[in-house]
Amino acid sequence: MRLTPIATLRSRITSTARRFGRAPNSVSLIAVSKTRTSSEILALAAYGQRLFGENYLQEALPKMRMLAGQLLEWHYIGALQSNKTQEIANGFTWVHSIDRAKIAQRLNEHRPAYLPRLNVCIEVNLGAEATKSGVALRELPALARAVLACPRLRLRGLMALPAPSKHSDEQRANLRALAEGYHALRAEGIDLDTLSMGTSEDFEAAIAEGATMIRIGTALFGPRGEATLKA
Numbered sequence: 001m002r003l004t005p006i007a008t009l010r011s012r013i014t015s016t017a018r019r020f021g022r023a024p025n026s027v028s029l030i031a032v033s034k035t036r037t038s039s040e041i042l043a044l045a046a047y048g049q050r051l052f053g054e055n056y057l058q059e060a061l062p063k064m065r066m067l068a069g070q071l072l073e074w075h076y077i078g079a080l081q082s083n084k085t086q087e088i089a090n091g092f093t094w095v096h097s098i099d100r101a102k103i104a105q106r107l108n109e110h111r112p113a114y115l116p117r118l119n120v121c122i123e124v125n126l127g128a129e130a131t132k133s134g135v136a137l138r139e140l141p142a143l144a145r146a147v148l149a150c151p152r153l154r155l156r157g158l159m160a161l162p163a164p165s166k167h168s169d170e171q172r173a174n175l176r177a178l179a180e181g182y183h184a185l186r187a188e189g190i191d192l193d194t195l196s197m198g199t200s201e202d203f204e205a206a207i208a209e210g211a212t213m214i215r216i217g218t219a220l221f222g223p224r225g226e227a228t229l230k231a
């Protein structure tokens with residue numbers, strides 16, 4: 001019998017976690033649904049997938065409205081602009097891509113009092129040419145302090161999207177740099193529990209290096225089209 005992509009992916013996550021001495025349930029799967037339709041999301045939800053990641057607010061909002069009855073948890077993983085922070089702070093449970101204090105402060109101001117605190121990760125730029133977003137590792141402690149000063153935000157951890165590499169040694173070296181930044185903050189007494197790293201290309205390396213959330217699009221939904229979407 002042919003397995004569905006989500007069944008195949010779940011079994012690879014489980015076997016990879018075991019291989020590296022980790023509990024399979026210590027790795028959460030975020031289905032990255034940018035460019036995908038509500039019905040594609042619904043089809044995955046039918047298999048019990050609850051966490052979904054979106055990159056473009058204008059694309060995400062109608063899908064989130066359409067699927068409001070599904071009890072899905074929405075993770076914002078795209079670039080953040082100041083004029084979008086209100087809708088993001090209202091609609092999402094997590095934001096993975098905090099890259100400057102001003103954005104954190106705006107999300108903090110806009111997070112409604114009737115909702116729990118907004119879970120956030122700081123996005124780190126690991127120095128790879130392909131990724132322009134994120135804060136440099138050396139600026140991380142200062143940004144973490146700025147986020148911790150925001151009472152409506154809950155700082156959970158770090159996120160990165162390293163430059164793509166086919167070589168698992170190279171993948172692991174990049175991902176390890178993020179894990180080291182995470183452990184350094186924890187050593188300063190900052191209570192973090194989330195390392196958001198790993199995509200379709202490198203999630204096994206990410207699990208080996210301690211990822212607690214992996215963000216997978218292509219391996220679940222198939223290749224994305226070339227259509228360019230605006231935030």
Ligand SMILES: *Cc1c(COP(=O)(O)O)cnc(C)c1O
Pocket residue numbers: 032034055077078161198199200201215216217218219
């Ligand atoms: C698109 C995207 C992913 C998923 O990438 P795939 O290669 O499709 O698995 C993960 N994280 C971020 C930030 C993304 O933009």
